[in-house]
Amino acid sequence: MAERTTVPRVVTAILDKLASEDDALMAESLVGLHGSIAAHAMRPARHGGSELGADEFVSQICELASLDGSLGWLAAMFHAAAHHIATLPEAVVHAVWGSDPEAVATTAHRGSGAVGPDQRLAGRWESVIGAGYADWLVLPTENARRVLVPRAAARLEPRREGSAVAGVCDVTIAGYVVDDSHAFAGDQRAAAIAMAGAAAAVTGSAEGVWRHHVEQMRARLATSYSGGELANAAPAQVARAASDIDATRLQIIDALRRPDAEAADARAYWQAVARARAAADHILGNSRHALELTDPVTRLWRDVHTGCRLAAALLDEAVGA
Secondary structure, three states: OOOOOOHHHHHHHHHHHHHOOOOHHHHHHHOOOOOOOOHHHOOOHHHOOOOOOHHHHHHHHHHHHHHOHHHHHHHHHHHHHHHHHOOOOHHHHHHHHOOOOOOOEEEOOOEEEEEOOOOEEEEEEEEEOOOOOOOEEEEEEOOOEEEEEEHHHOEEEEOOOOOHHHOOEEEEEEEEEOOHHHEEEOOHHHHHHHHHHHHHHHHHHHHHHHHHHHHHHHHHHHOOOOOHHHOOOHHHHHHHHHHHHHHHHHHHHHHHHOOHHHHOOOHHHHHHHHHHHHHHHHHHHOOOOOOOOOOHHHHHHHHHHHHHHHHHHHHHHHHHO
16 A cells, blocks of 8 residues: 655645746745644644634635645645544544644545444545545445544545545445444534535635736736736726635635534535636636646636536535435
């Protein structure tokens, strides 16, 4: 089995790659982000982590996703899994973080498994975000329950399409004996965090599209003898997209602030994802970027659409749960 790549190293590698790009906007945004999704930053405060309020959580995910969609998705799923684990008995929590404070877990949302009478777990879960980097996996089973299993108990098959950097894998388990203390009912707050994080990751990528588009507009204007090429509808389009993205971020924060049962209602997050995608599409459809693969606007627009597919799977599961 492949050796695990620690999350801080993965995050640092992604950030270093982004920092190497000749992009002043990117360099400014990267300041202070190293380690922002290190394992300790995702745990609840009562377990030695940094408890983030709704505003901080959504803002952090958006900021990370505005640089690279994978960063936002990793942070969102690691936060959600940490909140699931925090509901378990202290002995289980200690087993996860006691000997390795930097251990991270991720959570699955597509697929299912079953624990038989002999306490053996068998099942398959598709497109588990961050599974390639996680030490522990939170996996849904029948009867709306979940189990916590170590990475070593799973067979991971990396998914090549979509957000490959985000460690997306199909997870298969056959015959793993589950301790009773590692099986639990789903936590509504953790479910809300996962949904809000998914919506924030899409929104952050859309915000990255907007930022780079504006930066490129300014650069063209600075080198143009006249502003004629930008004087028509461009400012209004940019302002409209910015307004939509800001409204989307506020919608996610408002939904996550609600009591747990209401915060776990997927409808508000569906609306946020749709609005963020529309804003990104509007920018690309009224610009010169034309799907140039080397253009950061195009790269982040693709992150938006990949994120929409991941969010759809997660939110569909939440609606069906």
